Amino acid sequence: MRPLYVAVVGSGPSGFYAAAALLKQREPAIHVDVLERLPTPWGLVRFGVAPDHPKIKSVSAVFDKTAAHERFRFFGNIELGRDVEAAELAARYDAVVYALGAPADKRLGVPGEHLAGSVAAGDLVGWYNGHPDHTGVPVAEYLTARRAVVIGNGNVALDIARMLAMPAQELRATDIADHAIPVLERSSITEVVVVGRRGPLQAAFTPAELRELGALDGVDVRVDPADLEAVSDADAEAAGSTVALNIAALREFARREPAPSARRTITLRFCSSPVELRGDDRVRSIVLERNALHTGEDGRVLAEPTGDREELAAGLVIRAVGYRGIPCPGLPFDERRGVIPHVDGRIEGRRHEYVSGWIKRGPSGIIGTNKKCAGDTVKTLLADLASAELPARDPDHHRHLAEWIRSRRPGLVTYDQWQVVDAHERALGEPAGRPRVKLCSIPELLRVAHSRAGQPTTGRKTT
Numbered sequence: 001m002r003p004l005y006v007a008v009v010g011s012g013p014s015g016f017y018a019a020a021a022l023l024k025q026r027e028p029a030i031h032v033d034v035l036e037r038l039p040t041p042w043g044l045v046r047f048g049v050a051p052d053h054p055k056i057k058s059v060s061a062v063f064d065k066t067a068a069h070e071r072f073r074f075f076g077n078i079e080l081g082r083d084v085e086a087a088e089l090a091a092r093y094d095a096v097v098y099a100l101g102a103p104a105d106k107r108l109g110v111p112g113e114h115l116a117g118s119v120a121a122g123d124l125v126g127w128y129n130g131h132p133d134h135t136g137v138p139v140a141e142y143l144t145a146r147r148a149v150v151i152g153n154g155n156v157a158l159d160i161a162r163m164l165a166m167p168a169q170e171l172r173a174t175d176i177a178d179h180a181i182p183v184l185e186r187s188s189i190t191e192v193v194v195v196g197r198r199g200p201l202q203a204a205f206t207p208a209e210l211r212e213l214g215a216l217d218g219v220d221v222r223v224d225p226a227d228l229e230a231v232s233d234a235d236a237e238a239a240g241s242t243v244a245l246n247i248a249a250l251r252e253f254a255r256r257e258p259a260p261s262a263r264r265t266i267t268l269r270f271c272s273s274p275v276e277l278r279g280d281d282r283v284r285s286i287v288l289e290r291n292a293l294h295t296g297e298d299g300r301v302l303a304e305p306t307g308d309r310e311e312l313a314a315g316l317v318i319r320a321v322g323y324r325g326i327p328c329p330g331l332p333f334d335e336r337r338g339v340i341p342h343v344d345g346r347i348e349g350r351r352h353e354y355v356s357g358w359i360k361r362g363p364s365g366i367i368g369t370n371k372k373c374a375g376d377t378v379k380t381l382l383a384d385l386a387s388a389e390l391p392a393r394d395p396d397h398h399r400h401l402a403e404w405i406r407s408r409r410p411g412l413v414t415y416d417q418w419q420v421v422d423a424h425e426r427a428l429g430e431p432a433g434r435p436r437v438k439l440c441s442i443p444e445l446l447r448v449a450h451s452r453a454g455q456p457t458t459g460r461k462t463t
């Protein structure tokens with residue numbers, strides 16, 4: 001049987017795990033081309049995971065191993081929908097896996113959300129992680145106020161609270177974007193309030209991230225004991241071990257006396273929703289409304305507004321209430337869920353086009369969740385191709401594919417060239433004991449990728 005040619009679009013965890021699952025296949029051998037809009041691979045492993053969590057980023061070594069496979073090629077700096085169309089890929093490859101992630105944010109849907117100082121989590125996280133699309137967010141202007149409010153009760157909300165509250169000099173040892181360090185050092189923020197719509201039992205934090213807040217140097221964590229009064233040990237146990245550990249951590253915070261030496265406070269507020277952001281040219285305050293919880297017919301705990309409102313002064317309001325996929329020209333899209341509709345990973349109504357990761361399931365799950373998700377999609381793909389009548393391919397098809405891709409986007413970045421950037425960034429970080437100093441602009445990334453040292457040295461993965 002002839003080899004198969006599969007394109008994977010997107011090089012975050014779900015794209016890399018899909019590539020790995022495809023490359024495992026021996027008969028027929030599968031050639032995998034990964035197309036990525038940025039000059040850098042790894043998606044949110046580079047641009048989402050917090051700078052002070054370097055161990056989590058070490059999963060990139062797994063991706064490097066996949067990339068070293070002789071049937072793997074990486075084409076960075078080429079965007080689906082701008083440089084190539086889905087139909088063109090479908091015509092040239094035996095199958096295409098879309099692993100585009102979910103880069104947009106969910107809105108709060110309240111008045112004043114458009115004001116300066118009202119920021120999406122993705123913008124702030126992208127700014128401190130050096131994502132080229134987000135370097136221009138004017139965060140310095142928003143950190144002149146004393147209070148920041150983070151809306152959301154998941155780990156992204158905690159990452160943001162930690163980044164805003166922790167001593168900025170500790171970030172000097174991380175791979176945080178260089179432009180973020182002086183801005184955070186000059187921050188006037190003294191309190192970060194994290195607001196959850198429902199109660200402590202419903203919060204989506206994980207215990208390690210929650211406890212981490214309590215270990216921050218010079219930071220008090222405050223929880224109103226009243227928020228925990230209605231939570232019994234039996235309720236916490238019944239909700240599972242993660243929730244039980246969260247409740248234990250929250251109880252410990254609620255018992256703490258404020259430390260006289262603390263410079264900043266993180267306040268965790270529950271059962272509250274934003275109803276309005278107020279300000280003139282920018283956010284000056286947020287109005288929160290207290291919710292009462294009750295159990296719906298389907299057993300879900302629902303938050304009902306009580307009319308009890310409070311206005312808090314704040315200069316920065318971050319919505320960390322979830323991400324959404326964005327529609328891609330030529331592909332179906334479920335507007336309500338913000339995903340590409342599919343059955344078992346196969347795009348609805350399409351032949352040999354598939355999805356993996358957050359654009360398939362929606363924005364939930366950790367990096368590892370995408371391994372199983374991509375594996376399931378690849379199973380569907382392999383079963384489909386095994387029974388399909390495939391077109392004959394020219395013996396030089398592999399080379400022709402690369403020529404075609406290059407013709408659509410001069411200035412591509414191969415994996416070898418990305419590794420030159422990677423080595424360059426790591427070398428820049430070394431004298432200061434940092435994992436790397438990120439290059440944060442596309443021209444800079446391309447300059448290094450295409451520098452003499454970045455020219456391909458082997459025939460492998462080059463074209």
Ligand SMILES: Cc1cc2nc3c(=O)[nH]c(=O)nc-3n(C[C@H](O)[C@H](O)[C@H](O)COP(=O)(O)OP(=O)(O)OC[C@H]3O[C@@H](n4cnc5c(N)ncnc54)[C@H](O)[C@@H]3O)c2cc1C
Pocket residue numbers: 009010011012013014015035036037038041042043044045047048049050053056078079080081099100101102103125156159323328356357358359364365366367368369370
């Ligand atoms: C702020 C944040 C912090 C997180 N921290 C952790 C953590 O600490 N630990 C953990 O386990 N999980 C964490 N996660 C979750 C984890 O990052 C996700 O589960 C995972 O990244 C989803 O993988 P993905 O491949 O579907 O999407 P992504 O990682 O977003 O990758 C999508 C890729 O597709 C590319 N792309 C998009 N559109 C196009 C296009 N049109 N053409 C070509 N390429 C395109 C993007 O540039 C990107 O590289 C975090 C998530 C966020 C948002």
